[in-house]
Amino acid sequence: MSEHTFAGADTMIHLDQVTKQYPGQDRPAVSPLTMEIENGEFVVFVGPSGCGKTTTLRMINRLVEPTSGDIWINGQNVTHADVNELRRGIGYVIQQIGLLPHLTIADNIGLVPKLLGIPKTERRSRAADLLDLVGLDPKTYATRYPRQLSGGQQQRAGVARALAADPPIMLMDEPFGAVDPIAREKLQVEFLKLQEKIRKTIVFVTHDIDEALRLGDRIAIFDVGSRLAQFDTPLNVLTNPADDFVRDFVGAGASVRRLSLLTVGDVLAGTVDDDHSIPLHDAVQVTLKSTVHQALELVLSARADGVCVVPDLVVDGSSTEPAGSTKFIALQDLLMTASNTPGDPR
Numbered sequence: 001m002s003e004h005t006f007a008g009a010d011t012m013i014h015l016d017q018v019t020k021q022y023p024g025q026d027r028p029a030v031s032p033l034t035m036e037i038e039n040g041e042f043v044v045f046v047g048p049s050g051c052g053k054t055t056t057l058r059m060i061n062r063l064v065e066p067t068s069g070d071i072w073i074n075g076q077n078v079t080h081a082d083v084n085e086l087r088r089g090i091g092y093v094i095q096q097i098g099l100l101p102h103l104t105i106a107d108n109i110g111l112v113p114k115l116l117g118i119p120k121t122e123r124r125s126r127a128a129d130l131l132d133l134v135g136l137d138p139k140t141y142a143t144r145y146p147r148q149l150s151g152g153q154q155q156r157a158g159v160a161r162a163l164a165a166d167p168p169i170m171l172m173d174e175p176f177g178a179v180d181p182i183a184r185e186k187l188q189v190e191f192l193k194l195q196e197k198i199r200k201t202i203v204f205v206t207h208d209i210d211e212a213l214r215l216g217d218r219i220a221i222f223d224v225g226s227r228l229a230q231f232d233t234p235l236n237v238l239t240n241p242a243d244d245f246v247r248d249f250v251g252a253g254a255s256v257r258r259l260s261l262l263t264v265g266d267v268l269a270g271t272v273d274d275d276h277s278i279p280l281h282d283a284v285q286v287t288l289k290s291t292v293h294q295a296l297e298l299v300l301s302a303r304a305d306g307v308c309v310v311p312d313l314v315v316d317g318s319s320t321e322p323a324g325s326t327k328f329i330a331l332q333d334l335l336m337t338a339s340n341t342p343g344d345p346r
C-alpha cells in the first residue's frame with residue numbers, strides 16, 4: 001500500500017476521482033467524485049433517489065468496487081487492499097439491520113469479535129457495555145432474540161453490533177429509515193449524544209433533509225449522477241445555498257430551519273458592540289448556546305422586549321464567560337435575524 005501524500009493530515013477518508021459504472025447501465029451511477037472527510041467528522045449524504053449516495057457509501061468499504069479512481073483511508077490507498085482487513089476498521093449499519101434471527105442480541109453483537117478470536121467472557125462483557133452505550137439495559141436485552149425487540153431497539157442493537165470491533169469509521173445507510181417519526185427523532189438525539197462520546201468518523205446516508213441538518217457536521221448534497229452540489233456545514237447550506245438545486249432541495253422552511261441552527265452567540269458575534277442599556281425587567285434569560293428559535297419562543301410567550309444573554313453553564317463555580325458580559329438583544333433584532341435568510345427565497 002502506498003502512502004498518502006496530498007490530503008490534509010486530519011483526513012480519514014479521501015475519495016479521489018472515484019467513479020462507478022454498473023454493467024449494462026447507460027450512465028455511470030457515480031461520475032468522478034472527489035471528497036475528503038476528516039477524522040471524527042459526522043458527514044451526511046443527502047439527495048434525491050438514484051443520485052449515487054449508497055453506491056458512494058459502499059465504495060468506501062468496497063462492497064461496491066469503484067470502476068476508476070482511488071480510495072484512501074487514514075493515509076493508505078485501500079483501492080486494491082485486502083477487503084477483509086479494510087472492513088474490520090469500518091462498521092456498517094443498514095436500514096434492514098441484518099441481525100441474525102437465531103442468535104441472541106449479545107451473540108449478534110459478539111459475532112465480529114468472535115471472528116477476531118476474542119474470548120467468550122470478554123465478548124459478553126463488551127456486548128453488555130455496548131448495549132449500555134446505546135441505551136439498552138443488558139440485563140433485559142442481552143439474552144433476547146431480535147424478534148423480541150421493537151424496530152427502534154433493533155436499530156440500536158444494530159449500532160452496537162457495528163461498534164463491536166471498535167472501528168474508527170462507521171458507514172450508516174438510512175439506519176433510522178424504517179422506524180416511526182417519533183422513535184426516529186429520539187434515535188437521532190441519542191445518536192448525537194453517543195457520537196460525542198465515541199467520536200467516530202461517520203458517513204450517513206439519508207433522504208431526509210431535516211435529519212441531515214440535525215445530524216451532520218457537514219452535509220454533502222448530491223444531485224443526479226452524483227454531482228456534489230454542495231458539501232458544507234448545515235448553517236452554510238441554509239444561508240448560502242450553492243445553486244438553485246440546493247435551494248430547491250432545502251425547500252420552503254429554510255428560515256425556520258436556520259433559526260434552529262443559529263445560536264444567540266452567533267447573533268451577538270455579528271452585531272456591533274454598542275452600549276445597550278439592559279431593561280432586565282422586560283427580558284428573558286438565554287445563554288450563548290440557545291438557538292434563535294428558542295430565544296424567539298421565550299420572548300414571544302413571555303411578551304418580553306428581548307433576551308438577556310447570560311454566561312453559559314457555570315463550571316466548577318466559575319462561568320465560561322468573563323464577569324459582566326451580559327448582553328441584551330431586542331426582539332426586533334431577533335426578528336431581523338429571522339428575516340435575514342438568503343437561503344430561503346420564499
Ligand SMILES: Nc1ncnc2c1ncn2[C@@H]1O[C@H](COP(=O)(O)OP(=O)(O)OP(=O)(O)O)[C@@H](O)[C@H]1O
Nearest residue numbers: 022023025029048049050051052053054055056207
Ligand atoms: N447493482 C446495480 N446494478 C445496476 N445499477 C445500479 C445498481 N445499484 C444501483 N444502481 C443504479 O445506480 C444509480 C445510483 O443508485 P444508488 O443506490 O447509489 O442511489 P441512491 O442515491 O442511494 O438512491 P436511493 O436514495 O434511492 O437509495 C441508480 O440509477 C441505480 O438504479
